[in-house]
Amino acid sequence: FVNMVLHNESSSPGLTPVKPEPKPPMSPAGPVPVDPGVLSMMMALQNQPPGAAATGPSNFPSMPPPRFVRAPEPEFASQRELSPSQALPPGPQPPRSQNENKKGKQRKEKETPKAPLPQQHEPGAIAPGSASLNTRAAEKGGGKGDRRRRGGHTEAGEESRVGKPRPQSSSPLIEHLKARERVVDLAELSMHISEIAQDQYGSRLIQQKLEVATEEQKQQAFKQVLQKMNQLTTDVFGNYVIQKFFEYGNADQRRILAEQLVGQVLKLSLQMYGCRVVQKALDSVPIEKQVLLIGELKGHVLKCIEDQHGNHVIQKCIERLPTDRIGFIVDSFLGQAARMAKHCYGCRVIQRLIEYCASVQISALLDEVLQCCMELATDQYGNYVVQHVMEHSSRPGDRQHVMNIIRKNILSLSCHKYASNVIEKALQCATPEERALLVEAICGQQNDPHPPLLVMMRDRFGNYIVQRVIALAQLPQRDMLFWKLREHMPVLKKSNTYGKHIISAMERAQAGVKD
Secondary structure, eight states: OHHHHHHHHHHSTTSOOOOOOOOOOOOTTSOOOOOHHHHHHHHHHHTSOTTTTSOOOTTSOOOOOOOOOOOOOOGGGGGTTSOHHHHSOSSOOOOOOHHHHHHHHHHHHHSOOOOOOOOOOOTTOOOTTOHHHHHHHHHTTOSTTOOOOSSOOOOHHHHHHHTOOOOOOSOHHHHHHHHTGGGOOHHHHGGGHHHHHTSHHHHHHHHHHHHHOOHHHHHHHHHHHHHTHHHHHTSTTHHHHHHHHHHHSOHHHHHHHHHHHTTOHHHHHTSTTHHHHHHHHHHHSOHHHHHHHHGGGTTOHHHHHTSTTHHHHHHHHHHHSOGGGOHHHHHTTTTTHHHHHTSTTHHHHHHHHHHHSOTTTTHHHHHHHHHTHHHHHTSTTHHHHHHHHHHHOOSTTHHHHHHHHHHHTHHHHHTSTTHHHHHHHHHHHSOHHHHHHHHHHHHOOTTOSSOHHHHHTTSTTHHHHHHHHHHHOOTTHHHHHHHHHHHTHHHHHHSOHHHHHHHHHHHHHHTTOOO
8 A cells, every 4th residue: 555655646646756665565464664755745635636546557466455444634615505696705706697586586576575665865965766757857958848858957966976965956846746746736836935936947937927817816926925025035046036026026016026025226226137127127117216226225326336236226217217316426437537438347337428418418527527538538438438438428529539549649559459349330320521530530640651550450459450440431532542552562462361351341342242
């Protein structure tokens, strides 16, 4: 047996063959002493897989398998009969096969169904089977009568990519209204008018129902709106409901709403959404109520004008009220016209005064504007005031005064970013005689080697003035202009894009095409 073991060890791959030493023949009287090293190799050979030591020389004598006491198996041997998934250490389990999954599903189907437990959803999720789920599907374009509304919800996939919880889109009441939009009436909405009006969808729904509601339904909703008017007036969506009542309510309802604004017109005029309600009120109520409302603005006109929201209220006062009722607005510009004309909001108010008021009423304002006409013409906001004086002032001499200043400074103003707008407006508003004088100033004297035209046609702003003059000039100034341009045609052809534009304008004018 020992010789067989030694022979197998020497024939095993990866082991160095050991030459056996000569041993005396086995004695049947007692056991043969075994070296401890050989015993360890025997134990290693026992752990080899079956068939590893079955091969050997063909002439090796066959011997019966040795009989010895089997060593106790290790502790993990008792687990050999377990399934592969049970034999693995704790951790991710391997996927089950399809057959196992089918068997598990069949087993679950045979089991008796249990009562469903209350589901817990993440914030903003919609419970399956709810009315809002159907509404959400319809909003995405999958439902009947699809209505794509502004301010739609973010897709679930986008929310998961961001990793933030999906916020609740609206209250259950709003979701319920979305599910039955076509059958709800204004009377039903009035029970929760405050909550509904402050939602984007709810505000639009109320406005739509107000347009077709009966007087009884309007009155019922009006009572509820009146209780929450202060809150709705300054709300991003609620203010539209108040405006709609001013538009579709009866005379008594509009009067009551206007009276509710008394005492807080100034505060609302400076607020983003409240200023819209004040403007709608001025459009909807009679003159007596208008005067009552704007009376609170006396002494605060300039504050409102310089405000991004309040200036719209002042403009609405000028547009809607008789000019004899807005004297306090005109008086607030005394000594401030030049400064306000260069203000981004003040210039708008001055333009409204020039458009709607008689020139006699705003004579002091016009005088102050004309005194600093050159300064305002080159200002990014003041140039619009100068243009309005030329276009709308009915006071004799105002337009001629501006024309004289323009003619004397034609080159510098035409090549200025903002003042060039004033030159274009002057060419449009001028009489034929005034336009002829402007064309002569641009063309210069006949023997002038460097007329303003030569500089303007190569300037980034002046070339637009030349194109406008080509389109508006009439005989005999037109012939003189074309003669000057042909004289400098080589310069125009070699110049940049500006010269090409002027040549195109000349070709259109000669072909009789109006610019």
